[in-house]
Amino acid sequence: MNRRAFLAMSSAVALAACGGTPQQAPLGADGRPKTKIYRIGPGAANRIQFRVLDSVNALRQAAGAGTLQMNAKLNAAAATHSRDMSVQNRPWHFGSDGSSPIDRVQRVGYQGRLVGETISETYETELQTLSAWMEEPSTRTVILDPTAQDLGFSWHQESNGKIWWTMVLGAPNLAPIPGVASTTPDTNISAG
Numbered sequence: 001m002n003r004r005a006f007l008a009m010s011s012a013v014a015l016a017a018c019g020g021t022p023q024q025a026p027l028g029a030d031g032r033p034k035t036k037i038y039r040i041g042p043g044a045a046n047r048i049q050f051r052v053l054d055s056v057n058a059l060r061q062a063a064g065a066g067t068l069q070m071n072a073k074l075n076a077a078a079a080t081h082s083r084d085m086s087v088q089n090r091p092w093h094f095g096s097d098g099s100s101p102i103d104r105v106q107r108v109g110y111q112g113r114l115v116g117e118t119i120s121e122t123y124e125t126e127l128q129t130l131s132a133w134m135e136e137p138s139t140r141t142v143i144l145d146p147t148a149q150d151l152g153f154s155w156h157q158e159s160n161g162k163i164w165w166t167m168v169l170g171a172p173n174l175a176p177i178p179g180v181a182s183t184t185p186d187t188n189i190s191a192g
Contacts, residue, residue, distance in 0.1 A: 080104060
């Protein structure tokens with residue numbers, strides 16, 4: 001019996017010794033722990049886009065709004081704007097060519113109305129970015145807008161790890177410009 005207790009105690013001491021002391025994160029020049037860069041691999045696009053879609057739909061359902069579906073045209077508009085924000089080195093809703101979010105969704109052939117666009121310049125993951133958007137009233141309103149039915153989501157990651165995220169929401173059965181009915185689905189309406 002004493003031998004078993006001795007073996008059990010020896011094993012426990014050996015396992016505790018294997019644990020070692022906890023390693024501290026390396027510190028940056030400012031004395032804070034260095035941030036681990038979130039790198040997006042080449043095959044991650046579908047996984048990231050559908051993880052965001054599922055998360056947005058869960059948030060919308062909790063708020064009583066309908067679910068969204070992924071839209072390839074809105075994904076293209078989001079990707080174009082993410083790259084363009086990186087080129088401009090500033091997060092804003094206008095393209096380097098002066099294009100607005102409405103212009104971009106029309107350029108990709110989206111036949112509905114732009115509900116809204118959310119953007120971010122960050123080193124955070126897509127879910128951390130979505131969480132930050134939900135904390136901000138203006139972007140939260142866009143994400144939970146009950147008229148939205150389609151979602152586009154994309155990003156551009158720079159070599160230093162910075163990510164430019166863009167989310168575009170649309171309503172396919174609403175005229176592209178409020179108050180103006182389109183005559184055919186293929187007609188692009190412009191304000192004049």
